[in-house]
Amino acid sequence: SQELEQSPQSLIVQEGKNLTINCTSSKTLYGLYWYKQKYGEGLIFLMMLQKGGEEKSHEKITAKLDEKKQQSSLHITASQPSHAGIYLCGADATDSWGKLQFGAGTQVVVTP
Amino acid sequence: KAGVTQTPRYLIKTRGQQVTLSCSPISGHRSVSWYQQTPGQGLQFLFEYFSETQRNKGNFPGRFSGRQFSNSRSEMNVSTLELGDSALYLCASNTGQGRGTQYFGPGTRLTVL
Numbered sequence A: 001s002q003e004l005e006q007s008p009q010s011l012i013v014q015e016g017k018n019l020t021i022n023c024t025s026s027k028t029l030y031g032l033y034w035y036k037q038k039y040g041e042g043l044i045f046l047m048m049l050q051k052g053g054e055e056k057s058h059e060k061i062t063a064k065l066d067e068k069k070q071q072s073s074l075h076i077t078a079s080q081p082s083h084a085g086i087y088l089c090g091a092d093a094t095d096s097w098g099k100l101q102f103g104a105g106t107q108v109v110v111t112p
Numbered sequence B: 001k002a003g004v005t006q007t008p009r010y011l012i013k014t015r016g017q018q019v020t021l022s023c024s025p026i027s028g029h030r031s032v033s034w035y036q037q038t039p040g041q042g043l044q045f046l047f048e049y050f051s052e053t054q055r056n057k058g059n060f061p062g063r064f065s066g067r068q069f070s071n072s073r074s075e076m077n078v079s080t081l082e083l084g085d086s087a088l089y090l091c092a093s094n095t096g097q098g099r100g101t102q103y104f105g106p107g108t109r110l111t112v113l
Helices: none
Strands: A004-007 A010-014 A019-025 A029-037 A043-049 A055-058 A061-065 A071-076 A085-093 A106-111 B005-007 B010-013 B019-024 B031-038 B042-050 B053-057 B064-068 B074-078 B087-094 B108-112
Touching: A004 A085, A010 A019, A019 A029, A019 A085, A019 A106, A029 A061, A029 A071, A043 A055, A043 A061, A071 A085, B005 B087, B010 B019, B019 B087, B019 B108, B031 B074, B042 B064, B074 B087
Parallel strands: A010 A106, B010 B108
Antiparallel strands: A004 A019, A019 A071, A029 A043, A029 A085, A055 A061, A061 A071, A085 A106, B005 B019, B019 B074, B031 B042, B031 B087, B042 B053, B064 B074, B087 B108
16 A cells, blocks of 8 residues: 655744645656644645646745655745644545545644 | 635544534535545545546545535434544535646544544
8 A cells, every 4th residue: 555654743943934845656647735733623725736847936834845756845924823723734646546545744833 | 716625523422323414515626535634544534526427436434425416415324323433524626627636625533432
């Protein structure tokens, strides 16, 4: 089965500082999704990356997918309290239509 | 467009009972997927329905079942509840055409006592 590793498990960052979350798959992916979740609530779609080397940005969040389509990073610039939550990467494997496999999640805490 | 809705939002059941959860997808979306989220196992795929047919299935026992109606609304049923079934159950919808983005609902928190 596919392995999807997400790191770090948790992150405490001071407001205004940058942070990076990594997601690594043992297999080549069709696509990689990033979601954000407030504790106990649904997942909010952030970005989807599909092409090797692709990079997307939305407001202060940037996500990248490596050329081999096995590693992705999510970078937040100048973090704000609104960035606090759990970030999850979801892998859409080439041999697995319609089901996403998720990483364990990264809990982000933003301190004043 | 309205997002994915799930009802009820919270449920408390006792062991041995059965439960039915409901999911209404985004208008125009024909695929509905169900996931279970627990602290120990994280988010795990249960099954996916498209055009009233189960198209994909995860590794869960037969106590977990689902169905989809002609209006794309979906229900998930868990029979003979066990303590370990306590979880946040999330449904997600997408258009069903190709590998589209899955949009998630707010979830149903099930507690089994």
